[in-house]
Amino acid sequence: MKRRQFAHVAAHIAALGAAGLVRPVFADDAGFDRQAEAFIEALWQLDPDAAIAAGRFEFAQRITLPSADQRARHRAFLKGWQARLGxxxxxxxxxxxxxxxxxxxxxxxxxxxxxxxxxxxAWNPAEHNPAAPIDLALNTDWAPEQERVKALHERIRRLPAFYAAARASLSGVTREHTELALQQAPGVLAVLDDVESHAQELGLGSLMRPDLNAARQAVAGYQAHLKTLLPTARRPWRLGAALYEPKFAHDIQSAATGRQTYELALARREEVLASMHTQAAALWPGVIGPEAPPTDRFALIGRVIAKLSERHVKRERFVDEIRAQIPQLEAWVRDHDLLTQDAAKPLAVRETPAYQRGVAGASIDAPGPYRPQDRTFYNVTPLDDLSPEEAESTLREYNHWILQILNIHEAIPGHYTQLVYANRSPSKVKALFGSGSMVEGWAVYGERVMIESGYEASPEMTLMWGKWHLRSVTNTILDYSVHVLGMGEKDALDLLTRQAFQTEREAAEKWRRVQLTSVQLTSYFSGYSEIFALREQLKARPGFSLKAFHEKFLSYGSAPVRLIAAEMLKA
Structure with a gap:
């Protein structure tokens, strides 16, 4: 994230650290909370894009250029504060x-x-995408519309410089990430069109049009440049063992290593499959009929799931059905006293903006802790552009039962609920710099809580939750197998379809995702495993309350689970 005022402090501390002159600092001596706040404010000054993501819209005029000079400033800033906080x-x-x-x-x-x-x-052109801060600053009600548009004018004026710096930064790109950047470029243009539409309504169209046109030309120039890179884009997209473990350590912040988490996922996979086999065998006569079930467990489970998956919402109702289910989930959580919800925090289901498409079909955009009153957006990619066969495949994947579990994961009591709690944390550090593993792990854990509470209680839902839970487990196996063990596309698709019962379209999208991301797919199972283990430890203590556990856990913002667990186990 990003901030303002204390750039001179960062430079001074960097110099002291380099000279070895930073002395030990005690809480009484300096005031740790003031230091943490100083770090945050200095970070916003260095990185206005992250400031906007956190809800600090006074930075809307400024833009972070992806240049060598900016990276040098960032490096000095980090090393200085590393010395100071250390x-x-x-x-x-x-x-x-x-x-x-x-x-x-x-x-x-x-x-x-x-x-x-x-x-x-240097190697991922999709890293250089300026659309999100513009879209957020334009469509968040942080100031009168005219003020918002005027603030963005200066940012848009700088887009040619942004793309020039991006082009200069690229070296040894991957084909896959270059293609993603090309796919997302029309979405950037759509955001610029949105700005122009607002400007015209306010009578600012003629003033801003030259700079908007220059920005569009810069996007086109970036696209043209990326197309010239494609023929020689040979960098492997696989992360490789040398980079995987350190990235896992930095991103997941687990008590376990990547390898250990992979092995834990393999063991959990066997537990889930054994349970699903029993459930599917019991459902077979009623779902399939008198035909003798196959001896192969994957075939048996797969046949039952495939038949049940024929029950799904109509294509044209996909987004509307998601929107309709949110109040039902809110009522269930409230009526079963699973945790306290804040009805004043709005959640809006919308179609995924074009510039964000290409990686995941559903996601949450939550406001930062500086503007917790703003809407959380539940992004859903509609099925409009799919062929009838592709749409049917997606609808079978997100069938009657799975669609509900998706909404539990993304919305209530999953991501939306957790991030509302995170914004309440008195510590901005815990709200701003949280662990993705905690965030994703809570959403997976939330699925289990809803099933345990009897939500949509039926043998069919139990089996489908098994399939969905197997998905988070398989994500870890897939990610490690692909990036470290060299698993190829054929084996990956077999793992996803035959062994995890996903549709062909879902599996193809996951194969694309694992090429475009690394480690993130492990966050679901890693975080879930640690949260569930913590709950079971605390559950053995007298007076355990599930609701109290949930609310206490969520009170730590989005801190890594291992740090939360260490604190909660002290009591």
Missing amino acids: AVQEAGLSAGQQMDRAMLLAKIRGDLWRLDTLREW
Whole structure:
């Protein structure tokens, strides 16, 4: 994320750190909370795009150029604050402050590693996509519409420089990420069209049109440049063992390694499959009929799931059905006292913006902690552009039961609920710099909680939840197998379709996703495993309350599960 005022502090601390002059700092000496706030504000100054994502829209005029100079400034900033925060002694810090310090240092180490070792800014052209901050600043009600459009004028004026810096940064790109950037470019143009539409309504069209046209030309120039790179785009998209484990450590922040998590997923897979086999065998006579079931467990489970999957919403009702289910989930959580919800925090289901498409079919865009009152967007990619066969495949994947589980995961009590709680955290560090594994793990855990509470109780839902849970387990197996063990497309698709019962279209999209991302697919199972293990430990204690556990756990913002667990197990 990003901020303002303290750039001079960062430069000064960097110089002191380089000279070895940073002395140990104690909580009473400097005030850790003030230091954390100073870091955040300085970060926003360095990176206005992240400031906007956090809800600090006073940075809407400014843009971060993906240039070598900017990377040098970022590096100096991180090293300076690494020295400063590393000198703070934990003695004298509260438990919450110790957690914040650990999270800030982990963020700094991770950012430095991504900057200097992973270097995705050089080989992933899709990293350089300016659309999200523009869209967010334009369509969030943080100021009168005219003020919002005027603020974006200066940012749009700088887009030719942004794309020039992006082009200069690229070296040794992958074909897959280059194709993704080309796919998303029309979405950037759509955002610029949206700005122009607002400008025209306000009488600012003629003033902004030259800069909007220059920005469009810059997008076209970037597209043309990427097309010239495609014939020689030979960098492997696989991360490889040397990069995978450190990325896993930085991104997941688990107590386990990538390899250990992979092995845990293999064991969990067998547990889930054994349970699904029993459930499918019991359903077979009523679903399939008198035909003798096959002896192969994958064939048996797959046949039952395939037949049940014929029950799904109509294509044209896909997004509307998701929208209709949200109140039902809210009522269930409230009536079963699973946790307290905040009805004042709006959730809006919308079609995924074009510039975000190409990786996942559903996602959540939540407001930052500075503007928790703003809407959370539940993005759903509609099926309009699919052939009848592709649409049917998707609808079977997200059938009557699975669609409900998807909404539990993305919305209630999953991502939407967790991120509302995160924004309440008195610690901005815990809300801003959280662990993706905690966020995804909570959503997977939330699915289990709903099933345990009896939601849509039926043998069919139990089997379908098994399939969906197997999906998060398989994500980990797939990601590690592909990026570290070299699994090829044929084996990956077999793992996803025959062994995890996903439709061909869903499997093809997952194969594309694992080429475009790395480690993130492990966050679901990794986080879930740690959350569930923590619950089971605490459940053995007298007086355990499920609701109290949920609300206490969520009170830590989006901190890594291992840090939350260490704190909750102290009591």
